[in-house]
Amino acid sequence: MNSVTIGEELAALRHRYPGCFVVAFADLSTGMVLAVSTLEKTAQEKLDALGRTAQSCLLGQGASAVAQVLGAGARNSPTMALQAGAHDIRCFLRAPAPAVEALCLVLTPEADLDRLLPDATEALLRLTVEA
Amino acid sequence: MPRGENDDTARFMRAIAGFSAAPETVTRLGRALVQSGGALEAMLVEINETVLRRTLTFRTDAGATLSLDVSERRVLRVVDAPVSEDKRCASVVKRVLTAEDAKPLMRLLADCIPPDDQVYVVSALPDDPATAVFEGISVRDLMDVKAPQDTAAELPKRLADMVVQGKNNMRAMTCYADREALVRWGQNDLCAAADSILPSLLPDPGPSVTLWHGGLREDSALLVISTEGFVICAFCDAQDVSRCFGAWQAYISNPNHT
Structure with missing residues (x-):
């Protein structure tokens, strides 16, 4: 799959959910956003911050401790992190090992998580398998 | 006698x-x-x-x-x-x-x-x-x-109400202030687990709620809520993830939460 197809997959996911305004595909080992689909123009600094947050939530020191508590073991990490601030929700989904990619979504607080999360998980699997 | x-x-x-x-x-x-x-x-x-x-x-x-x-x-x-x-x-x-x-x-x-x-x-x-x-x-x-009722009284009323309501949906919940446990409720092993991860969690400057899921305990999820100087670590059933996360998200997104 080339980068355009990744972009199409990200855009398709974003379009299915009106409350979703950023969908990014990130490399957790570096915290770098590899591809993104956004509702409106988004500064690169914000995307960089999103990638770093994904890395921290899914691979950082806190994530490692959380993984142990959730029974994943210190060498693994949680498969999902949801982070809500006062104005938005950030969702980070980690691809199954050995892949090190993750899907990062920025959502409105009204987003339908019950529908979106399984859909986004399937999209991530398609992306990582073909990548 | x-x-x-x-x-x-x-x-x-x-x-x-x-x-x-x-x-x-x-x-x-x-x-x-x-x-x-x-x-x-x-x-x-x-x-x-x-x-x-x-x-x-x-x-x-x-x-x-x-x-x-x-x-x-x-x-x-x-x-x-x-x-x-x-x-x-x-x-x-x-x-x-x-x-x-x-x-x-x-x-x-x-x-x-x-x-x-x-x-x-x-x-x-x-x-x-x-x-x-x-x-x-x-x-x-x-x-x-420290008596739970006394220390719970240290929580803002609305937050204390959320903690009390949360007992119905959570397996365990611990509320910390300055990394000291004020209120504990639920399974002992999960309360101890919350204590063990607290030092690894970076303090969040603003109100936030973070949920983690994954690992062998697929039936559990961990919620960490940071608000008004308090940190709450709670474990909920995986099937209640959206509801628990949504309730706390609504709480912190309300500007009148203090």
Whole structure:
């Protein structure tokens, strides 16, 4: 799959959910956003911050401790992190090992998580398998 | 001791207690405790003033009742208490207590007797044979334990309400201020797990709620809520992830949450 197809997959996911305004595909080992689909123009600094947050939530020191508590073991990490601030929700989904990619979504607080999360998980699997 | 003698002695003791207390403090529910520091503190003072072995029955106007076997300023046994949903609290009822039971006993006292209710006490001779005085929990040990009701009162009201509501949906929940646990509820192993991960979690400057899921405990998810200087670690069922996360997200996104 080339980068355009990744972009199409990200855009398709974003379009299915009106409350979703950023969908990014990130490399957790570096915290770098590899591809993104956004509702409106988004500064690169914000995307960089999103990638770093994904890395921290899914691979950082806190994530490692959380993984142990959730029974994943210190060498693994949680498969999902949801982070809500006062104005938005950030969702980070980690691809199954050995892949090190993750899907990062920025959502409105009204987003339908019950529908979106399984859909986004399937999209991530398609992306990582073909990548 | 023959039953009749015991009854007579108990009646005599109640009469003495009635004479020794100021008349206006003796009611049909028992002697009204002076409560400058709240119900819990008043009960601890009463226990601390009980040297000879007695069964102290604490009551409130609302009908709450709790009976403790007390001797040498120590609580030997919980004779009777309302059924507690908290397993750790329920585990201390009707058995000999040790110092390790101080926290659940304090939690039970706080759960049974609302902090602002007037408490009355009746002191009676116990029915069963004497228990060794080195058993039980001293008042000093109890005072060393922070009472959940007292510390919950340190939470802003709306946050305290959220914590109380959360008990219905969570497996375990611990609320920290300055990394010190104020309120604990639920499974012991999960509360201990929350303590273990707290140092690894970076402090969040703004209000936030973060949920993690994954690992062998696929049926569990961890919620960390940071708001108003408090950190709450809670474990919920995976099937309740959206509901629990949504409730806390709504809480922190409301600007009137303080």
